[in-house]
Amino acid sequence: MNTINSNNSLVLIIDVQDKLVGMLKDTEAKESAVKLAKAAGILNIPSIITEQYPKGLGSTIEEIKIALPNAKYFEKTTFSVLKEEGFSKILNAAQKKQIIIFGIETHICVLQTAIDLLNSGYEVFVVKNACASRCEDNKETALQRLRHAGAQVVTVEMVLFELLEGSKHVNFKEIQSIIK
Numbered sequence: 001m002n003t004i005n006s007n008n009s010l011v012l013i014i015d016v017q018d019k020l021v022g023m024l025k026d027t028e029a030k031e032s033a034v035k036l037a038k039a040a041g042i043l044n045i046p047s048i049i050t051e052q053y054p055k056g057l058g059s060t061i062e063e064i065k066i067a068l069p070n071a072k073y074f075e076k077t078t079f080s081v082l083k084e085e086g087f088s089k090i091l092n093a094a095q096k097k098q099i100i101i102f103g104i105e106t107h108i109c110v111l112q113t114a115i116d117l118l119n120s121g122y123e124v125f126v127v128k129n130a131c132a133s134r135c136e137d138n139k140e141t142a143l144q145r146l147r148h149a150g151a152q153v154v155t156v157e158m159v160l161f162e163l164l165e166g167s168k169h170v171n172f173k174e175i176q177s178i179i180k
Contacts, residue, residue: 001152002098002123003162004098004100004125004154004159004162004163005098005162006043006045006163006165008096008097008098009045009046009096009098009099009100009163010045010046010047010048010091010094010096010098010099010100011036011037011040011045011046011047011048011100011101012047012048012050012081012099012100012101012102012113012117013033013036013037013047013048013049013050013060013064013068013071013101013102013103014050014081014101014102014103014104014109014110014113015050015051015052015057015103015104015105015109016030016033016049016060016061016064016103016104017051017052017054017057017058017059017060017061017104018057018058018059018061019056019057019058020052020057020058020104020105021061021104023134024104024132024134025134026132028129028132029102029104029129029130029131029132030061030132032102032127032129032130032156033064033102033103033130034061034063034064034067035130035156035160035178035179036100036102036127036130036156036159036160037063037064037067037068038067038178039159039160039163039175039178040067040068041067041068041069041070042171042174042175042178043163043171043175045100045163046072046094046096047068047070047071047072048071048072048073048074048090048091048094049064049068049071049072049073049074050073050074050075050076050081050103050109050113051073051074051075051076052076052077052079052109053075053076053077054075060073072090074086074087074090079108079109079112079113080109080112080113080115080116081109081113082113082116082117082120083116088120097121097122097123098122098123098125099114099117099122099123099124099125100125100127100159101113101114101117101124101125101126101127102126102127102130102131103130103131103132104131104132104133105132105133105134105138105139106131106132106133106138106139106142106143107133107138107139107141107142108133110126110131110142111142111145111146114126114146114149114151115146115149118149118150118151123152124146124150124151124152125151125152125154125159126143126146126151126152126153126154127154127155127156127159128143128153128154128155129155129156130156131143156179157179160175160178160179163175
């Protein structure tokens with residue numbers, strides 16, 4: 001088991017889109033996703049944002065777009081983005097082995113993408129409090145399944161402090177202000 005290394009990581013944001021966020025009962029996942037996006041922008045962690053059928057579900061929420069102006073966007077209709085033509089080429093070009101993944105819905109698109117990433121040899125870190133499903137039982141069952149499959153289930157703060165490695169990091173105060 002490895003800790004997250006900022007030089008070997010990529011952030012993969014799954015379908016944090018207007019209509020999907022609007023169906024959630026709890027705002028924690030949205031708020032956590034925005035915190036991670038802001039941190040990824042500050043720390044220059046490469047980021048890919050997927051959008052499931054944006055014509056019907058809307059685009060990625062504005063807060064994430066603002067936080068990650070240099071992110072690559074990838075439109076999809078499959079639940080696992082790895083099954084979309086062209087995605088593996090983008091992922092491979094990043095040359096990162098650790099994938100920090102989160103989004104909506106945990107038990108569908110996050111689950112299937114994370115399993116495909118594991119099967120492709122990536123280290124997968126699923127950010128529990130930045131994931132959501134309409135039904136909490138579906139989310140928790142998906143997280144259990146992902147643990148058994150070999151993914152590491154983590155929290156926003158775990159990710160941020162592993163990326164920083166210590167309080168002497170040049171961006172420590174800026175990152176710390178995101179979580180206060």
